[in-house]
Amino acid sequence: MKGSVAFILVFVALSQATFVQQFEKLNRARNNFDGKIWAVVVAGSNGYYNYRHQADTCHAYQVLRNHGIPDEQIVVMMYDDVANSEENPTPGILINHPNGPDVYKGVPKDYTGKDVTPENFLNVLTGNSRAMLGTGSGKVIKSGPNDHVFVYFADHGAPGLIAFPTSELYKNDLNNAIETMHQRKRYKQLVLYVEACESGSMFDNLLKTDINVFATTAANPSESSYACYFDEKRKTYLGDRYSVSWLEDSDNENIEMETLHKQYEVTKKKTNTSHVMQYGDTTISHEIVGFFQGEKPSALNNAPLPPIYDDVPSPDVPIHILQRKIELATSHDDKLKYKVLLEKEQEIRRRISWTVKTIAFHSTEGDKELTELTTLSKPSLNDMECYKAAVQEFDNTCFELDDFEYGYRQIFVLGNLCDAGIPVEKIMSSIRIICH
Structure with missing residues (x-):
């Protein structure tokens, strides 16, 4: 009995010590970060069968907003043809997991339709407000040398490119824009999460390790990413496996304490259909998620979520949707x-x-x-x-x-x-x- 009590006391002491260490580490990090958080979230596809990309992106906006990043520091780009599509049985509502909340409500429409282009995305990212005059909201990232920038992108991809509704963004152009931002001191640290097939090819052997940039991707340079959560009512897929993995983690974790590395490991473990990759300066992964997704504590979603299911390779989504429609x-x-x-x-x-x-x-x-x-x-x-x-x-x-x-x-x-x-x-x- 005495041994058991002693063990419990040691365990409690170690737990307290670990908590103190984490708290001290958080405080040290906070002392080193006194800037703003800026974010760009992008859905690069259109069409109702691509429902999941806009649902992912709207959910990403809700995560950032719920954790305290103001609208003036978030830029949203999406075609915006899904929520009010005649195929949507719940007009004006998008959900990102089964029986989930509406993630579309309140999302700003900074750039929609024909304004969702690679050129506009790079102008927004690099803060080129002159180029965006008269286009959409005109909003760009006005980040400086003390600021953190978070970028999330969801759409289709291919070797060396990610897709936008009517054109493509190539890996050289994205990495050149990032280097331009670094040279102009437009960030202290920059983090990118990319959901697309072969998304690793955007950074593999290209993203520098000494410019304070950390990127994770849904897939390695030669494989598909995966859709998930087929919804019989909506007759489409609600999310993508990589995206819902990190989004649901941000909903259910204390991200003002969790590190980017832990979120990467959680996402990697849950995304068991493709290889989640990391590139650039991996030391940044020891920073706190909240420094990029918002520091404000939010009410955690403690409701149990269903296991992620119905995974299919992203390129085969149209085939699987039609097969399910035939069944239904x-x-x-x-x-x-x-x-x-x-x-x-x-x-x-x-x-x-x-x-x-x-x-x-x-x-x-x-x-x-x-x-x-x-x-x-x-x-x-x-x-x-x-x-x-x-x-x-x-x-x-x-x-x-x-x-x-x-x-x-x-x-x-x-x-x-x-x-x-x-x-x-x-x-x-x-x-x-x-x-x-």
């Missing part, structure tokens, strides 16, 4: 309609795959071995200017990527053609010939 259909006509749509989706995927392989064959002048290599391996993207030009030509001439998002799964071949040293003029000529 209560009339023969509806079943037939969805079967026809599913067949069309599968056919367009076959056409896109055939088109890209034929472009590769034409560009390599019928070299079967080289063609096979370009259609099997992931690109190094050693020639980004060639890759960008080829992707844009493919988007303009063959399949608009915002309408035919399966194309993002195939354009790696264009990167391989560039890596193989095939002149960009030859690749673009092949694209025009095949697609015309």
Whole structure:
């Protein structure tokens, strides 16, 4: 009995000591951070079947707002065509997990529709207010050398790029903007969370480790991210596995005490369908989450959440939605309609795959071995200017990527053609010939 009491006393003492150490560490960190927190949250997609991206982004806004970051220090970019879509059975409401609260209410509409572009995003991030005059709210990040900046992005991706509704943001352009911010002393520390397929390719072997930037991504440079939480009422996926993992952690944890490293580990453990990655200055991960998502304690959501379920690779979401609609259909006509749509989706995927392989064959002048290599391996993207030009030509001439998002799964071949040293003029000529 005495041994048990002694053990309990030692355990309590150790627990108290650990708490004191954490408290002292927090105070030291607070003494080193006396600036503001600025945030940019972006949903880069449109269309009701991409419901989850805008729900993720609205939820991110609610986390930041609930933890005390004022609206004037948060910029929201989203197409804003989902909440009030005729397909939404709860008009004006978005939820991010089953039976969850409305995350759409109160979200500012800084930039919507055609204003959600890579150029505007980079202008907002770098504080270029002159370029944003007359566009949306005109709001930009006005951060300085003592401030923290938090960026969250959710949408589709491909090697070396993340997608916006009508165009793409390439890894070089994003990293150049970050370096510009560093040179102009636009932040003390910058943290990015990126939800997209192959999102690791935006930073891998590129994001510097000495410019006070820490990034985590939903996937490594060569794999899909995953959607989750299929909702039978809304007939779409409510969230993305990586995003809901960190968002639900921020809802349920004391983020004014939790470190970024702990949140990364929690998110990594819960995201068991893809490899959550970290890049840049990983020492920043020992900072407090609240220094980037808001320091104000908020009422914790103690209601038990369901385990994350219904994970599907993000590129296959349209297929799975149609399959579920067929299962849920209560009339023969509806079943037939969805079967026809599913067949069309599968056919367009076959056409896109055939088109890209034929472009590769034409560009390599019928070299079967080289063609096979370009259609099997992931690109190094050693020639980004060639890759960008080829992707844009493919988007303009063959399949608009915002309408035919399966194309993002195939354009790696264009990167391989560039890596193989095939002149960009030859690749673009092949694209025009095949697609015309």
